[in-house]
Amino acid sequence: MASPAHTGTARRLGVPLALARPVAAAARLVSRATGREGGALPGKVLLSLAPSALATMARRGRARGRRIVLVSATNGKTTMTAMLAEMLAADGLDVVHNVTGANLRSGIATTMLQAGRRGDVCVLETDEATLPLVAPDLRPDMIVLGNLFRDQLDRFGELEVLADRWRDTLAALPGEDVTVVYNADDPLIAELVEEHVTRCAADGIVATVVPFGLDDPDVAQEGLPHAADSRFCRRCGHPLEYAHSWVGHLGAWTCPGCGMTRPEPVVAATSVELDGLAATRLQVEVPGEPEALQLRLPIPGLYNVYNAVGAIAAASTLGVPGAVLVPALAAAAPAFGRFERIPVPGPNGTNGTITLLLVKNPTGLNEVIRTLVASGVDVTATLFALNDGIADGRDTSWIWDADVEPLFERAGAMVVTGERAAEFGLRAAYGGLDPEGVLYEPDLEQAMYRVLERAREFTEHGHAYALVTYTAMLKMRAIIAAQGWARSYWANEPTTRRRRGSRR
Amino acid sequence: MSEPSPISAGGRPRVRVLHLYDRYLNIYADRGNMQVLTARGAWRGIDVEVRGLEPGEHFTPGEHDLIYVGGGQDRDQQMIAERMSEDLGPAIKAAVEEGTALLAVCGGYQLLGSHYLDTTGVHQPGVGLFDLSTEAGDGRLIGNVAIEAELPAIGARAASTTTIAGFENHAGRTSLGASARPLGSVLHGNGNDGRSGFEGCRLHHAIGTYLHGPLLPRNPELADWLLAAALAHAHGTDAALLIDQVGTVPPAVAALERRALDTSVARARAERG
Numbered sequence A: 001m002a003s004p005a006h007t008g009t010a011r012r013l014g015v016p017l018a019l020a021r022p023v024a025a026a027a028r029l030v031s032r033a034t035g036r037e038g039g040a041l042p043g044k045v046l047l048s049l050a051p052s053a054l055a056t057m058a059r060r061g062r063a064r065g066r067r068i069v070l071v072s073a074t075n076g077k078t079t080m081t082a083m084l085a086e087m088l089a090a091d092g093l094d095v096v097h098n099v100t101g102a103n104l105r106s107g108i109a110t111t112m113l114q115a116g117r118r119g120d121v122c123v124l125e126t127d128e129a130t131l132p133l134v135a136p137d138l139r140p141d142m143i144v145l146g147n148l149f150r151d152q153l154d155r156f157g158e159l160e161v162l163a164d165r166w167r168d169t170l171a172a173l174p175g176e177d178v179t180v181v182y183n184a185d186d187p188l189i190a191e192l193v194e195e196h197v198t199r200c201a202a203d204g205i206v207a208t209v210v211p212f213g214l215d216d217p218d219v220a221q222e223g224l225p226h227a228a229d230s231r232f233c234r235r236c237g238h239p240l241e242y243a244h245s246w247v248g249h250l251g252a253w254t255c256p257g258c259g260m261t262r263p264e265p266v267v268a269a270t271s272v273e274l275d276g277l278a279a280t281r282l283q284v285e286v287p288g289e290p291e292a293l294q295l296r297l298p299i300p301g302l303y304n305v306y307n308a309v310g311a312i313a314a315a316s317t318l319g320v321p322g323a324v325l326v327p328a329l330a331a332a333a334p335a336f337g338r339f340e341r342i343p344v345p346g347p348n349g350t351n352g353t354i355t356l357l358l359v360k361n362p363t364g365l366n367e368v369i370r371t372l373v374a375s376g377v378d379v380t381a382t383l384f385a386l387n388d389g390i391a392d393g394r395d396t397s398w399i400w401d402a403d404v405e406p407l408f409e410r411a412g413a414m415v416v417t418g419e420r421a422a423e424f425g426l427r428a429a430y431g432g433l434d435p436e437g438v439l440y441e442p443d444l445e446q447a448m449y450r451v452l453e454r455a456r457e458f459t460e461h462g463h464a465y466a467l468v469t470y471t472a473m474l475k476m477r478a479i480i481a482a483q484g485w486a487r488s489y490w491a492n493e494p495t496t497r498r499r500r501g502s503r504r
Numbered sequence B: 001m002s003e004p005s006p007i008s009a010g011g012r013p014r015v016r017v018l019h020l021y022d023r024y025l026n027i028y029a030d031r032g033n034m035q036v037l038t039a040r041g042a043w044r045g046i047d048v049e050v051r052g053l054e055p056g057e058h059f060t061p062g063e064h065d066l067i068y069v070g071g072g073q074d075r076d077q078q079m080i081a082e083r084m085s086e087d088l089g090p091a092i093k094a095a096v097e098e099g100t101a102l103l104a105v106c107g108g109y110q111l112l113g114s115h116y117l118d119t120t121g122v123h124q125p126g127v128g129l130f131d132l133s134t135e136a137g138d139g140r141l142i143g144n145v146a147i148e149a150e151l152p153a154i155g156a157r158a159a160s161t162t163t164i165a166g167f168e169n170h171a172g173r174t175s176l177g178a179s180a181r182p183l184g185s186v187l188h189g190n191g192n193d194g195r196s197g198f199e200g201c202r203l204h205h206a207i208g209t210y211l212h213g214p215l216l217p218r219n220p221e222l223a224d225w226l227l228a229a230a231l232a233h234a235h236g237t238d239a240a241l242l243i244d245q246v247g248t249v250p251p252a253v254a255a256l257e258r259r260a261l262d263t264s265v266a267r268a269r270a271e272r273g
């Protein structure tokens, strides 16, 4: 057998970061020129030349006082990260923040490479399976754990396995250095954080943990949805009981078997008012603030309340005062493809819109539908684009675990598109939609024109809604940009965040 | 042979489906398979009644025409395995012997063998309906899969050979015993163990398989075969023919089914060669 020693050694030792950096910068130009969105290529090149680059960049930043916050969750991590970055920037910090799609190891390396020596704090959206791969190198000051839902089982294996890996990730970090901000309403996460606290205590360390959650029974679900994932206690196996549940299996839970119960949230939304697709009002209790914060989020949905509360918990722990974070959140724009409304010029000067709704797993789809339906908007012109790329999940069975029926009842008809269009067509037909109302058009661009025609013909204001999986979203965004209706994803994303007027 | 079940009010033939441990074994869109049975039944002019079963409950063999067993996460399955083999093992075997149709998918399929040695080294007892055993292997077998299956004759309803496609995602490698007959042979993908070329298992009118996706929406021939077998159990073997005689599936649905199956097979071919 030929010895791989030569290349093996080179790979292991790597080239000095100073030499690897220009090559990676060149890769960045290539990546831009070829239009690869997400910008993970430079980081990929860098890591292949200098495998320890991530640790080196983190260490050098730390020596200058730059902190690192990792934000991970199955659903909402892009929004939560953007909200946190927004609040920290409003507080006068120079924030390094990765863009959506760059949440794998290579994307994080790209973000840190581009930041160079800049930044007071890195706020990094981190893919759930990537968190265990980057945390040991980055040695974060804070980890924010949002939620764990069933998602892309073809990629991650099972949910329990992911929870185990997160537990091991916390165990491998120095307990005195990392603050864990976590969703107390998610029993899987609460249990693994409690293990972390117990383990630290055994080493004589008091772990710093900040539980957040919801506390408004008025907006609770009627019962756990079909797609609720965590029905059993992770510790003793007994079925969990819920006083209230808000999104999927997130709620005020307790285990009758071993007595484990939801930790009291330190940062909690105590009153939530959902105002259609336009906005959400909420009241949030934050320690250290004399009164509960009154917030208006310009985005809909109860799941975004979780994102806001998690981001607030992280921001206030990092020292952002309520007077700064309230206006910062009020200005938060929807993240790419999350209830993003795009104006579409129609014939005769009339204007309509197409609203893009990213969907990728049963709980996410449930919440998008729940929000759409509760808002009372006219969903007559609705499109569903189902692709099965790796980023979408190759296994399309998740569409059958979501409660899509309320949408079918109101939509009456639906354009189905994407590479697995027929699969969603069947979901609709078996979910009670009149099969004649299933408009099958596998071509994304044509499907978009069909749904806009339908919007103009059958709805008062010409508003269309597009529920789309990740790679279909990228393609649809490109079509929209080519039409000149919206700027490309590229142009929209700031690669560096401008430093705002310092308040300190 | 059980007593024929009554024709439902309105004179439509009726089949009764039992969904075992439906609240726990439902990970890969098992609900979709149920929706196909009920909606397809309705289009065909057959009333399909589904009822679930909780752990700790029992059932009487012959009282149902079709039994469905879905898959669970490893952990849920561990907790369910013992209950199922102890509480329901004899009833499931007796039901299949007297002609009840059965479909078991993924984890449910594993539970119906003699045992399952899972990824954590825990030995889960099986029902022992199928002559097969399963052991977790290195890495999961994940991807689109297509097989060629033989669906046997039911009374006067002819046997057929058909391509079935789905998605597989399993750590278990299943070995068929000497008396076991596979559901089909693998065209593209892994199947039972990634080596033998076999997929699934069949005994009388019982089928076990790793294919989900869910299985029935994109494999209408299999859905009809199961309904035919359930009709035969409910109303006598001649009733199997009813599936092809009463009512029709809307043409728009039939067109979507063809496209969904074609795409699924094409995916398996492209991925797995």
Ligand SMILES: [Zn+2]
Binding pocket: A233, A234, A235, A236, A237, A238, A255, A256, A257, A258, A259, A260
């Ligand atoms: Zn417990």
